[in-house]
Amino acid sequence: MNHAPKQTITLIGLGALGKVIVFKANSRNLSIQAIVRHHTKMNCEYLLNDTDGVSHKLNVACNDFEMLSQSDLILLTVKAFSIIEILEQFDKILPCDVPIILINNGMGIKEQIEARLPHRKHQFYQVITTMAAYTDSLGTHFVSKGMSYYGKIFTSSIQSKSCMSFTELNKKERRHTENEALTMFESLFLENGEISLIHRVHEISYYQLEKLYINALINPLTVKYQCLNGGLLDHINELNLLIDEILLFHSALHSSNAISQNLSRDELYFKLMDVIQKTQYNQSSMLQDFLASRRLEIEEISGYILKKSALMCLDLPATQLLYEEVKKRILREPIKH
Ligand SMILES: NC(=O)C1=CN([C@@H]2O[C@H](COP(=O)(O)OP(=O)(O)OC[C@H]3O[C@@H](n4cnc5c(N)ncnc54)[C@H](OP(=O)(O)O)[C@@H]3O)[C@@H](O)[C@H]2O)C=CC1
Ligand SMILES: CC(C)(CO)C(=O)C(=O)O
Incomplete structure (x- = not known):
């Protein structure tokens, strides 16, 4: 019998795409929390209108920094210009051995990671997606499921010894492998439990x-x-x-x-x-x-x-x-x- 604790996801940036990802995680019974800009907020409620027109009321736990430091997967759904600032802000508590997955448009992040966060190069994955969502006064509208591709940003990077996070300092052993975390991530894009709307690519x-x-x-x-x-x-x-x-x-x-x-x-x-x-x-x-x-x-x-x-x-x-x-x-x- 497998007694490994449930895998956990921390999503940073609860905008249009972030809200869709939380919705997907909830409907697959995955454990997810969000980090939002105002760190005193403990939960966020919102309305999500799914692609089939059905509305769902969601409530997501927010800003548990202990959970952030022990998450098996970190997802960033923020605008390209916010990414590096956020990663630097949380550098001391982000775990060093779990995938950090960026979902954004625009370029230039790779160069900035190289310059400012070289000790984390081994962790980064990039998602490119044609999924579409937007928010207005009626809630967040999930418009199209699209197709997504993801892959490592630095294809030949190994873990840097200089990455010492809260988790490592407390000598807490990671409970799940990177592959398990990526399988969990991919499950967010499964349609009816079988058709995958995400593909991992080499380049x-x-x-x-x-x-x-x-x-x-x-x-x-x-x-x-x-x-x-x-x-x-x-x-x-x-x-x-x-x-x-x-x-x-x-x-x-x-x-x-x-x-x-x-x-x-x-x-x-x-x-x-x-x-x-x-x-x-x-x-x-x-x-x-x-x-x-x-x-x-x-x-x-x-x-x-x-x-x-x-x-x-x-x-x-x-x-x-x-x-x-x-x-x-x-x-x-x-x-x-
Ligand atoms: N929406 C879409 O259909 C698609 C979007 N993309 C790309 O994905 C990325 C995300 O898009 P989208 O979800 O639409 O963007 P949004 O602007 O809707 O969401 C970004 C979220 O990040 C939050 N945020 C910014 N800074 C911080 C911070 N320091 N701490 C915590 N939260 C923060 C913002 O909060 P606040 O509101 O307080 O600033 C906002 O809620 C973009 O690069 C976009 O181009 C790609 C394909 C499709
Ligand atoms: C593909 C396109 C142009 C669709 O509107 C888009 O990605 C965007 O608006 O950012």
């Missing part, structure tokens, strides 16, 4: 780049034209210029061996048109953030491409102009929170 960076390109082509343009994703079909000439620059960028990455796969114009064009068509009635996440006066992931999307391009001596004038137009709009309507 997650290619999936990250593909999603980055889709986000860079759709999100800032929807802010510029204040339109739904489908409205971008009225700006096809501008989209074509941006696609050409993205291909130039990808080709430079490929030539410098930063990425092994190449990307053809047809591939990128059809992928983009497919996403625009499937999400034609959606507001992009960047437009939603803009309309709610929240900080945008513009630096982690277009800004990332422009910074990397500059390092490779590439000029991307249409991408640069779009980036500046979005930044100007933010200045006109500043972020409130």
